[in-house]
Amino acid sequence: MTPKTEAELADAIASAKPPLRIIGGGTRPIGNPVAGEVLSTANLTGIELYEPGALTIVAKAGTPLADIEEALSKENQRLAFEPMDHRGLLGTKGTPTIGGVVAGNISGPRRVQAGACRDHMLGVRFVDGAGTVLKNGGRVMKNVTGYDLVKLLTGSYGTLGVMSEVSLKVLPKTDTQATVMLHGLDIPQAVKAMSAALGSPYEVSAAAHMPDMGHGAVTMLRVEGFEKSVAYRCDQLKNTLAEYGEITVEADPDKSANIWTASRDVAGFAKTDGDVWRISVKPTDGATLAAKLNTDKLFMDWGGGLIWAVVPKGTDLRARMNGTQGHATLIRADEATRAKLDVFHPELAPIAKISAGLRAKFDPKGILNPGLMA
C-alpha cells in the first residue's frame, strides 16, 4: 500500500487486518524482523512550508531527504543534526525520506554539539494503529503545550504511529570548516584528547577517532564557522592539545567535509563482512569498553561516546558490555541473527512495562511494525 494522502493513509490503517510493515524509502531496514504487508509513505511527498527567517521547514513524511536538503541549501541552511545515510553500510538502495530519518532518530557527528534529530523536531502529524489522525507539537521553536509526543514518535520506528507530516527546526550553514587531526593516539588517549577539545570554548562540532587498522590511528576534530574564527579556533585547539603529539589541520573545506561525510556514514565499514553494532555510552566508558569488545574493527564518534564495531556474524557484542551503562543496537545483521539477538537493547523492567503500555494505547490491534523494537 502506498497512500497518497493522509486520509488514504488513515483508511489503509483503519481497514488493515494483518500486521503492517511500515517503510519510508526502505534504506534503513533496522530492527527485529517484521512480517506483514508493506505500507509505504513514499507517495506522501512535498514540502508544505519553509520559512528560512523562522528556521522552520514542514514536509510530508515521504519527502525525499535530498529534496529537503536541496531546498535548505538554496537558502544556505541545513539540518544541523546531520542525518547519516545508511545505504553504503547496509547495502540498500532507494531514496531516504525525511520520515525515515525521524522514525529512526537518525543523527550524525554533529550530535555532540547541535543535538540529535529529536532535538530538532518541532511537530508531527501521524496516524495511530486505530486509524485516527493525530497531531502534536507544531511549527514553532518553543512549545511546551501538552505532552511532548513529538519526542516519543521520533525514534519509535513506526511502532506507535505512521507519520504523515513532520516539522523541523533548521539552522544556517556555516561559512567554512576545517578538521584538526591528531595522529597515532591509542583509544584512551584519543578519548582524553576529544574530551579536552569538546570541553574547550572553541566550539568543536564533531570529534571522532579511527583506531589503527593498518593506516595509523587518527583523531579528528571539526571546527565550523566564519573563516577567521575557524582559523583562530584551530590554532587554539593545537595549543590546547599540544601534549598529544603530532597535530595537523585539514584546512581545505571540501576535504574536511569529505572526512565528516565518511564518518557520518561509517563508510569504512561499508564493504566489510560481519555484523555491525552501534553502542552509545559515556565517552570515558567508551575508552574502557573498546578494549573489551575484542574486535579491531572499531570507529568512535561523539567524542568516544558512540562506538561502531564490526564483529563476526552472530556475535553477542552486548554481552561484552557487562553492565556498562548505555545501549547497544544491532544495526546490520541477517534476519536469523536479528531474530536471535534483540536488535534494541533490553529495557529495565519498569521501562519495558511502560513502553508496552504505550504501544498498546497507540496501536491497540498490534499491527504497526509489531515486534520491531521489542
Added chain:
Amino acid sequence: MEMPAPNTAVLSKKAKIVERLQSVLPKDAVIYDEAETRAYECDGLSAYRCPPLAAVLPSSTEEVSAVLKICHEEGVPVVPRGSGTSLAGGALPTADSIILGVARLNDVIETDYENRVIKVQTGRTNLSVTGAVEEEDFFYAPDPSSQLACAIAGNIAMNSGGAHCLKYGVTTNNLLGVTLVMMDGTITELGGAHLDAGGLDLLGLICGSEGQLGVVTEATLRILRKPEGARPVLMGFDDNEVAGACVADIIKAGVLPVAIEFMDRPCIEATEAFAGAGYPMCEALLIVEVEGSDAEIDEQLGLIMQIARKHNPVELRESKSAEESAKIWLGRKSAFGAMGQINDYMCLDGTIPVSSLPFVLKRISEMSKDYGLDVANVFHAGDGNMHPLILFDANKPGDLETCEALGADILRLCVEVGGCLTGEHGVGIEKRDLMVDQFAPDDLENQMAVKDVFDPTWLLNPSKVFPLASSESRRALAIAAE
C-alpha cells in the same frame, strides 16, 4: 479558574494519611497543621490559592517512593512541587492533595567534566547547577528568568527555556537522564550520561509532562564550557515590523546569536522609568548577543550591525566592554520588576512563527484598546516566544477577569497564526481550558491515554494540563478506586 471539588473521603481520613506519612518520613518532613500548610497554598500564579491536605519534604528518592506508595494506596492526589515559581499554576494544590516538595533533595551527586555532565538531585536550583561547575568555567545552559529560585525538578516538569535557547536549546535538549519515581512507588532510571536513551524516547516524554507522569528526583544534565566572551548590540527602530524584518535578516545571514530579545514601546518606557538604562524611546528595541573571542565577537557584531543599518535604526549601540554589556542588559533584565512597580500584571507565554510578529503585535495593541488594559511586550524574538504583560489592578473588582479574558484572546491569536499557547511556562491550570483551541478532542484523548499508562488512577497532579471536562471521567477513577 475552576478547580474540582475535593474528594471528601480523602479529607475525612486526613489523620490516618498523616500518620502513615509520618511513619516513613522524619517528623519535620510532614507538614499538616493548617497554619503551616498555607505556605504551600499557591505558586507563582498567586491569584489562585488553596492549602493542601498536607505537604511532605522527602530527603531521598526512597522517601519519595514511600510517600507515593502510601498516596497510591490511600487514593490521595499528589501535587509535585519544585520551588513553586510556576506562573501557570503547575503546583497549585487542591484541598484533598499532598504537596510533594523536593526542596530537600538538593545535592550535587557527581560532576564529570571529562564527559561534560553533572548529576544532581532535582530540588537544586537552576542557577546553583551552574554555580557547582563555574570554577571550571562550565555552565548549565537553560536559563529561565527565575533561575535564582526555580528548581531543576520544575524545569524538567515544564521543559523550561530561557533567553539563550536560540543557541543552546531548552531543558529537554540538555537533559540526558533521570531517576523517576512512579505513582505506585516504583523507582526506575531513564537514560544516563550517554547520549540518546535507548528504546522509545520516554525521557523526552517525561520532560514537559508537568509532574503528571512521575516524580523526577535525580537528573543528569549536560554542562558546557563557557565561551571566551559575549557582547550584545542594542538597536532601536521606529516600527516593530522593521524590527521583525531585521531579526529575520540576521537569522538568514547565517549568524546564530545566542540571544535576540525584543521590547516594545510600552515596555521600553516602563523599564526606562524604573531602571534608567538609557534606552532610546522608540517603537521597538532589539538586544542581540553573540559569543566567542573578542575578534570573533567583533566580526559577528560587525555583520549584524551591517544588516541593522539597512533597516534604518534610530539607535545602534555596540557594547565594547563588560560594563557596556551590563548596561544594555539592565533594562531587559528589570523589565518584569519595572512592570510590577506600575501595576499588577499577568505574563503570557505564547509562541508565534517569527514571520507573524508584526501582525500579532498590531492585533495585540488593538485588543488592548478593546479591553481597556495596557499590554507591554517583551520576548525572545529569535524563537518567537512572546511574553505579553497585561497590566491590571488586582484590587479593582472584575479587572482580573478582564485580564484573563484578554490573555485568552491573545493566546488564541497565537494559535491562529500557527503558534502555540505556551513556549516555556507550561499549561498548568492557567491555559488548561484553552487546550481545546490548540488540540482536537482526539489529540487530547491521545495525550490523556499516555497518562493512563503511567498513572492509571490519575493521582499525579490530576487537575492540570487538560480541560476539567475532558479529564473528568479519568479523575473520577481515583475517587471510585478510593
